[in-house]
Amino acid sequence: MESVIRTENLTHVYSRGTPFEKTAIHDVSVEIHPGELVAVIGHTGSGKSTFMQHLNGLLRPDSGSVYVDGEDIFASKEATRDVRFKVGLVFQYPEYQLFEETVYRDISFGPRNMKLSESERDERVREAARLTGVGEELFERSPLELSGGQKRRVAIAGVMAMRPRVLILDEPTAGLDPAGCAGVIRNITDYREETGSTVLLVTHSMDDAAKIAGRLIVFHEGTIAMDGTPDEVFSRQRELVEMGLDVPQSAAIADALRARGVALPASIYTSRSLREAVLDLAGGVAPC
Amino acid sequence: MPKQPIIEIEDLHFTYPGDSAETLRGLNLSIEEGSFAAVLGHNGSGKSTLAKLLNAILLPTSGKIYVCGRDTSDEEHLLDLRRSIGLVFQNPDNQIVANVVEDDVAFAPENLGVEPQEIRRRVDEALKTVGMYEYRLHAPHLLSGGQKQRVAIAGALAMQPRVLVLDEPTAMLDPLGRREVISTVTRLCREQGMTVVLITHHMSECVGADRLIALSDGTVTADGTPREVFSQVELLRGEGLTAPATVRLLYALRKAGFDVPLDALSVDECADAVAGLLRRAGRL
Structure with a gap:
């Protein structure tokens, strides 16, 4: 399959030549395909945000290249602007x-x-507002008067209104309460379903990643440590914990059940799949 | 010996100026000295307002709050009150004022006019308590979020407060930073007898608390041990909060008619309960 984003041997060093010199990412090569929803995971300082900021030309790599739709985004000023x-x-x-x-x-x-054009702009604003659940009655309000969750959605709508081919969100649910998190996650999945866009989601929440992503990329010490389906990544629980990451709680419960001899299938990491598997096993028991 | 309440709240009402609706509607709470209380609530439940009321940044519209026996509305004792309550907020970057970690921790005692030698002793002790002593000469902005938040806690400890109130101290931290902060405050309570009030919307952070108070729309909707509160799955869901995955699984089994406890909070307890059920049913 054609890739929408491709990086080749991407390396970025901060404060080169000073005592604070730090290699943030090293030799990262990855391909993202159209329509994928990828969760990018890693603890603070793992290089994930640095990596993301290269994908739209905000940071320039020290070596390596970024291709969007096959075009080198650093080939010319125009290319960097268009991206x-x-x-x-x-x-x-x-x-x-x-x-x-x-x-x-x-x-x-x-x-x-x-x-x-003005009409095109208007259409896009309304579409983005609808997708993020920002009611039109809020249009004339000052964004500063809104609640935290509403402000977050307005800010996301502003980027969606550009209808980017690829939408990258850096911890879009950080600091929101559970209801706010669920709302933003729904906005993102709705947007992707309706527009068919590619979405990259940087998150600390393994539960969010488990719930919606088809592919997980795990950054560790500036390189990609794991890249695969949620099944593949969450089956490596011990390594994830060693990297300072969480595993979804349901995956941990499934693991503890297996340790007690319960024959659960391998791919359990959401509360729904765990519930179904356990109910299935207990199924024949007469209710008390 | 029954423990003394260190915080007492009596029929507390609070309305922000210009707001028509009350943010806190008749709160009655009493928190024991040396205990670890978690206050859980979604955004807008009034939990941050409560934190500001405890420290007299805000004053009650009606009702009373007593901290260490002092009325927070009593202006004469305002300084004493603020010394007895240390507050830590969500964003570590908004709370750090100095360019060197130990200067930052010394900020409050310096303002209180504490003797230099005593400041030195308090700063060292506070930094050791939060495990940041080796970083005392570092620049705060180069620390990780969890480290910064521990410096902020040390800054509060240097005032030698009797109560530490933390308002969503982990909201901006990654899982590692979260664990650092929660284990630090748990240790403070268990080893040094500090009264801790942790305000959060992360259920997982409340598991180790003595008491869990769920706040919704300005009133207390549940109050008990984490076990008691978490087993009220329906109630939590109605309030936009989610019970831990362990409790949700047990709840689903109960709904399907199986006899399992609802208060097996930890992963191991939950797995024991489920494995026990399967064993009894001859499925294991």
């Missing part, structure tokens, strides 16, 4: 970057920069 519209990046705590006077103007900032 910003193709690959949309939602930063951590994006609500700190809301700055316009109204919600509508904030969401339309990206489309305005793309020099789209």
